[in-house]
Every structure is written in structure tokens, then in C-alpha cells.
Amino acid sequence: MERVIYSKLPPQAAKLLDLQPQGSQEAEAFVSAFLKRSMPRLKDEAIQDMLTRKAVVLEHSLRRRTKEKRKKTKGFSAKQRREMRLFEVKPEQQKYELFLPLHELWKQYIRDLCNGLRPDAQPQMIQTKLLKADLHGAIVTVTKSKCPSYVGITGIILQEMKHIFKIITKEDKLKVIPKLNNVFSLELDGFISHIYGSKFQLRASERSAKKFKAKGTIDL
Helix, strand or coil: CHHHHHCCCCHHHHHHCCCCCCCCHHHHHHHHHHHHHHCCCCCHHHHHHHHHHCCCCCCCCCCCCCCCCCCCCCCCCHHHHHHHCCCCCCHHHCCHHHHHHHHHHHHHHHHHHCCCCCCCCCHHHHHHHHHHCCCCCCEEEEEEECCHHHCCCEEEEEEECCCEEEEECCCCCEEEEECCCEEEEEEECCEEEEEEHHHCCCCHHHHCCCCCCCCCCCCC
């Protein structure tokens, strides 16, 4: 079979296919002329030497695509944010009724997160999810505090930072409550959860990845 494949084509078959028969002078002249154009720096002797010893691989220059470096957008520093007052709630916006729709959205968010808050749901599972949930829009009450003036304050959380809650009360007053040494409670569909602020001094983005350990008693 190999002899048939690698055997020379008969002259009649070569003419029919319009092919140059192997070893013809025209074919050799074409190859030598092509190699001279492709490799002008090499002499004829060097080209013949390469042909007799190994296959010739013609060089092909590839254009390397230069990757454009993406410029990273620099955010504002903490000092710039303070100077621009990005997180300040304007006095005309400090109204309890304005944030009631936010509270309704938060309640629906928690119901979806906890699969509807069914009566047969495990309290520990709900507590774990609430500790990692976003609390913007939740109504909280300070139930215990080392500072008696904080006890009983109730309102909607407008902003949560690492060490404080900013809440708006029903009297349209903006209160800044530190997490340290305070215990907060929030109620939803009959389920009451207690948050120990001293163990809760994290940003909302950090809490989502933190594992909270269940403890029997926690000091203020």
C-alpha cells in the first residue's frame, strides 16, 4: 500500500491533473527561485545543503497584540468623603415617614432570606442569617446599655458603620448610637433577635463573610 501512495505519478496522470512531474526541471527551477526570494541572505550552496538534510520552515512574523492596561478608577479617600459629606443626611431629609418604604423593603428582603419566616423555622438558623444580613431599613431598639440615656431609643437604621448605627426616630430625630456597650433588638413577624453591639463592630460587607459563634452569655 505504501508503495502505491509514495510512487511517482504516471506522466498521463500528471498531465490530467495539471501537475509537474517529480524531478522535472521546471519544478526545480520554481523551488530554487522561491527559496532565493524567501531567504535572500543565504547562498545557493547553503540552500541546497538545507534541502538535502532537513525540511525548511519559512519564518512568519507574528504581530504581538499589545494589551491595553486598564486604568483602575481610584475611589475617594476617607478624608475626601468626609469633606464632601457623602454620608450626611440633610436636615430636610431627616423624617421618619420618608424611610418607612425602606423598612418595608427590608422586611421583604429578610422574609426572602429566611424562606418566609415560617413558625416551624429554627430560631438559631434565623439568628445566623440576621447577623449576616444588611440591616439598612431595620427598626431596632436599644434594650440594654451602659449609658442609660440610650435605653429605649427606637428607630430605622439609615446607616451602619463599623462602630455606630445612625437611626431616625419617630420624632424625626437622627441619633448616632455606638455599638460598643449596647444591646439592640429587632422584631419581624413575631421573631425577636438581639444584637450585642460589642461583638458586632464590623462593617456590613465584613459581616457577610464572618462566622459568628453561639455563646451562652455575652457581657456588654
